[in-house]
Amino acid sequence: MPTLSQENYLKALWHLAADGKVTLQRLASHLGVSPASALAMVRKLSANKLVTYRRTTGIRLTAKGRLTALQIVRRHRLWEVFLHDKLGYQWDEVHSIAEQLEHVAPADLTERLDAFLGYPRFDPHGDPIPQHDGTLPGRSDLVLSEQPPAMYRIVGLVQTHDALLRQLHSLNLTIGQVVELRHHRSFDDVFVLRVGQNTEHIGRAVAERIIVEPA
Amino acid sequence: MPTLSQENYLKALWHLAADGKVTLQRLASHLGVSPASALAMVRKLSANKLVTYRRTTGIRLTAKGRLTALQIVRRHRLWEVFLHDKLGYQWDEVHSIAEQLEHVAPADLTERLDAFLGYPRFDPHGDPIPQHDGTLPGRSDLVLSEQPPAMYRIVGLVQTHDALLRQLHSLNLTIGQVVELRHHRSFDDVFVLRVGQNTEHIGRAVAERIIVEPA
């Protein structure tokens, strides 16, 4: 049973591990703490067999640590679904509230919440919700900016942050939305989209953050 | 913005104030902490103008402290409604989970939750839910054990605890249930009730904890 702080570290480690070796620097800056603090916590987690740490390999979650982290991510994303679907929050508002709720974890609350929400597989940002056993639903990894003109369904985002979410929301580019990629003007890197009745123009910075599947 | 611990103290002080002068002893034993710890916290709360403390009057919430406490109680009871009505928990299970959730309080979450639940006025135990402005819905204060034979609706409980809740649940004596008080056998202090199709017998210890209104 990790503390609240330990849970935050485990979740951070899980997220960071997706992009290569996890150093104290990366961990510390991601959490906004000093490297000294990060090291102290890594040692605690290591003593609890939740991570291993060698300078050469960096910080790595053990199987036990990964499982724990996935449960936290599961709670986080389920609460995001609740806040979005049931309480009517916008998708750029749910993350910070879920940061609080993810640490509430008595017995079967998560499973009841999951059932109440209808066993969702993806959160409001399109991110897969880890299942009880730690498996992650699969999702397309096609980036819009690299696709040929055709019809696509938006299924996810890369490097989500609130400003991007608000921008996309104003363009009606939300999860599940089907769009037509008309063409890519290569001389100024603008992508022309058909969204419902509107024609929208987005730059590469946005287009390369949108994950799609053929529709 | 009080800390989590401060919130727990404020809530305890609000509950305890209903039964007279609040001493360090009462506060400490209610929270399961030492009197020394309670004193240290009372001083912190006092510095924050949330309570006053004089040996003669005991510990008293200021207007600001009372308002804060009522918001915590509000969140607690709203989450209890959510857990009971939406997630299907039994009424003896919701309290301990709500103890965690009550401390999650970003911006308008409480108000959205209130709306989602349909603006309930009472929690699953019949306790009134403080409104946003700090007012408490009124409720009958008639104790079943002191009423003459007649039809009554159960609207609340006195000194709720899980064992009592499970006992009452097994007798189908839940909030909103209408029962007929048949008579009181004074020589052994047993109250005879008609609950739906069944006749139930309860002792004074139970009967004097049931709050009713005429039905």
Place this chain on the structure above:
DNA sequence: TTCATATTTTAGTCACGACTAAAAAATAAT
């Protein structure tokens, strides 16, 4: 290789919220 820079690690400190043990003050009983 040698110096400069970046990263990791140590050492010492702090706030918070708890603890125990003992002293002081207030109440109650004889």
Place this chain on the structure above:
DNA sequence: ATTATTTTTTAGTCGTGACTAAAATATGAA
């Protein structure tokens, strides 16, 4: 009015999770 008991208060300590500043190691460039 004295004791005895209860309650409050002080004093010192501890674990958690943060900090800074400086030392030790690695890593990169000249």
